[in-house]
Amino acid sequence: MHDELFKFIARHMTLTEEEKDAIRSMDLFRSLKKGDTLLKAGERSKDSYFVLRGCIRTYYIVDGEERTTAFFTEMEALTPPCVINGTPSEHYISCVEDTILSVSDTDLEMEVNRRFPRFEVLCRMQSEELLARQRIAFDAFKTSSPEQRYISLLHTRPDLLQRVPQHQLASYLGIKPQSLSRLRARIIARERG
């Protein structure tokens, strides 16, 4: 299980055995069941997550309805905004599937950064890369229609369409479940000619 985590880190730098041992000794892993909640709106948290197996999602409750805004699957990391801002969370985080996570809190990360200054560099690179990706994703969202977004998801993340319920996908695409149904029917009809 640690191998996945190290593979992820290896994208940016190669760890020494000492560093790996330090991480292994931290006992970061946590197993969760489908539907389990990691964070609720209004709560304060210092925890960051790294998904080893499964899928988690962030969602808001707007006018009593769930609005899913992001999914995180294998090899993806999430530090919720509330951890950075020190404010109560605006959103929920819960498991789309049975999930295994690596969980670490701000205090632990500061401790590690102190012991191994290279981790500071690692975190900076990771944040910068995520920020760049987030910008591109946001730009792509703004410059495309729901149908284009769906088709693009079909190509870039076909797994999501399989493992995630339609109504969660719909809000992820910025539309209602009914519109997603219709949109898919439209695409299929067009494929037939």
Added chain:
Amino acid sequence: MHDELFKFIARHMTLTEEEKDAIRSMDLFRSLKKGDTLLKAGERSKDSYFVLRGCIRTYYIVDGEERTTAFFTEMEALTPPCVINGTPSEHYISCVEDTILSVSDTDLEMEVNRRFPRFEVLCRMQSEELLARQRIAFDAFKTSSPEQRYISLLHTRPDLLQRVPQHQLASYLGIKPQSLSRLRARIIARERG
């Protein structure tokens, strides 16, 4: 002019005089005219920007049409995704107004990080904070309608509505200029009762 930059940095940490002098000696400032272009699609660049006066925007050209996705005004920083990824830029960056920027490239930043390791921490905090803000903004965009986005902009960034042309605002809101006109007319009509 440097004061603005130091004030921005002070959000995260207080610099020593030595550190400030190092920054002052770098000659980072650059003046640009309205309409000037900083980066074109297809170009490679290592430059990051910090806006001291004025306003810059990122935009894509889709089917021959400009699609503005972001604005950066006083005290806002931008590291384009292409700088992080080392890939050619997908978008353009140009000045909405006469603008004064602080410009620094990756090499310079690495050099500074080497001389003053605290800058590494500064950069990490900055990236993390921007990432958190970007997430929140993206989530808000997904969970609201064009009209709600406009009204929210009216409250959070009223200056943008004044200084930015309508057709650029429109794509920023994810719609066409005609729709923005109509949307505004609709809001005004509703205000009258």
Added chain:
DNA sequence: GCCATTCCTTCACTTAAGTGAACGGGGCGG
């Protein structure tokens, strides 16, 4: 295995955004 609940789809209707065209105003350059 059965029931209840949730989820997905479909339908009819409403509302809002996209499209193409036209007009008027303002700014910029000649």
Added chain:
DNA sequence: CCGCCCCGTTCACTTAAGTGAAGGAATGGC
């Protein structure tokens, strides 16, 4: 100063998303 072009707005029409309702499939709990 004049003319041209760009911009913002408006209009008529098309297309797609929102809404409310209903039916059927799938899921989970007992």
